Amino acid sequence: MKGALLVNLGSPNSTSVKDVKNYLDEFLMDKRVIDTPYLVRAFVVKGIILNTRPKKSAEAYKKIWWPEGSPLIVLSERLHKKVAEKSDIPVELAMRYGNPSIKSGIEKLVNQGVTEIFLIPLYPQFAMATTETIEVLAAKLVKKHFPNVQLTNLPAFYNKEDYISVLSNSIKTFIEKEKPEHLLFSYHGVPERHIKKSDVTKSHCKIDGSCCNTPSPAHEFCYRHQCYETTKQVASFLNLKEGTYSTSFQSRLGRDPWLQPYTDKTIEGFAKDGVKNLAVVTPAFVSDCLETLEEIGMEAKDDFIENGGEKFTTIPCLNDNDDWADTLTNWIKNWSK
Numbered sequence: 001m002k003g004a005l006l007v008n009l010g011s012p013n014s015t016s017v018k019d020v021k022n023y024l025d026e027f028l029m030d031k032r033v034i035d036t037p038y039l040v041r042a043f044v045v046k047g048i049i050l051n052t053r054p055k056k057s058a059e060a061y062k063k064i065w066w067p068e069g070s071p072l073i074v075l076s077e078r079l080h081k082k083v084a085e086k087s088d089i090p091v092e093l094a095m096r097y098g099n100p101s102i103k104s105g106i107e108k109l110v111n112q113g114v115t116e117i118f119l120i121p122l123y124p125q126f127a128m129a130t131t132e133t134i135e136v137l138a139a140k141l142v143k144k145h146f147p148n149v150q151l152t153n154l155p156a157f158y159n160k161e162d163y164i165s166v167l168s169n170s171i172k173t174f175i176e177k178e179k180p181e182h183l184l185f186s187y188h189g190v191p192e193r194h195i196k197k198s199d200v201t202k203s204h205c206k207i208d209g210s211c212c213n214t215p216s217p218a219h220e221f222c223y224r225h226q227c228y229e230t231t232k233q234v235a236s237f238l239n240l241k242e243g244t245y246s247t248s249f250q251s252r253l254g255r256d257p258w259l260q261p262y263t264d265k266t267i268e269g270f271a272k273d274g275v276k277n278l279a280v281v282t283p284a285f286v287s288d289c290l291e292t293l294e295e296i297g298m299e300a301k302d303d304f305i306e307n308g309g310e311k312f313t314t315i316p317c318l319n320d321n322d323d324w325a326d327t328l329t330n331w332i333k334n335w336s337k
């Protein structure tokens, strides 16, 4: 029997400093997130980051937490409910970090008689820290605990026609209403090093102005290319004029270079250059979360206004949008028939 597993990033169990610390420990000790040798990672994460960051992060989580729990989890659950109701096969939900775990998701499917699982990482663009870490952990868990289960992975869907159409239509509603002068596509950043590590050709990704526009087999696993491609396809779908939209990367951690341009500097620059009405969309996330609700919806908005901007619209993620739930359901149906 076939089944599907939707997997998102995850959140702390609560906004307590202890729960945030446990969550960050699991997240940042993942070698596909902080990709240094184990001892260096343990020193940096357990010796430095976990001593200071959990308190600050817990405060940030408190600002966006809902009575029902973490927005990312609640929104993922709402999406899961819709997809499960529309699908002909069992569909479960799991998180890469925290709860519900991937192991518990597979277990729920196996207990319903499932032996073939369609693994759906809820990330449009491939990165070591997104799609790959989910695929690797799921494969490891299956090998160890569920040897009779077969896994099929849904690849990154950054350029799939139906996804682009759903994303574009959801953006359209907001730009028609708010009429921004500029639409910024802000993606979660990754260290530049990650892009080079994922380059299967070992020589294509130079992270210069042109590599991501030059066709290459490297692009199947190039997060930067895939982000720019999502922007390009949405812009084309919506007929956006050159110069009225751009791409940037948010949420960096540490001192190494991350993908640029940085969102915070870009937004401040727009305000200083006289842009009064800005909209920001965050297509690396399918569910609103700390990075969209707090970093963009609060911090970036405040920065924009303080520097002379007047109107700032944070366009919501797809969340439990009906067309998005239908799209996921179709992917599951096509795989299982």
Ligand SMILES: C=CC1=C(C)c2cc3[nH]c(cc4nc(cc5[nH]c(cc1n2)c(C)c5CCC(=O)O)C(CCC(=O)O)=C4C)c(C)c3C=C
Pocket (backbone or CB within 6 Å): 009, 010, 011, 012, 024, 032, 033, 034, 053, 057, 070, 072, 123, 127, 129, 130, 188, 189, 190, 191, 194, 251, 253, 284, 285, 288, 289, 290, 291
């Ligand atoms: C596209 C998705 C994501 C990528 C790529 C990614 C990479 C990445 N993230 C960190 C460090 C942190 N990220 C944090 C929160 C967070 N990250 C993502 C998604 C991606 N991260 C989401 C959806 C969230 C929000 C989770 C939520 O509960 O709402 C945090 C925790 C918050 C904080 O302290 O600021 C950290 C830390 C690294 C190092 C990294 C490297 C590739």
Ligand SMILES: [Fe+2]
Pocket (backbone or CB within 6 Å): 188, 251
């Ligand atoms: Fe992150």
Ligand SMILES: [Fe+2]
Pocket (backbone or CB within 6 Å): 204, 205, 206, 207, 211, 212, 213, 222, 224, 225
């Ligand atoms: Fe590239």
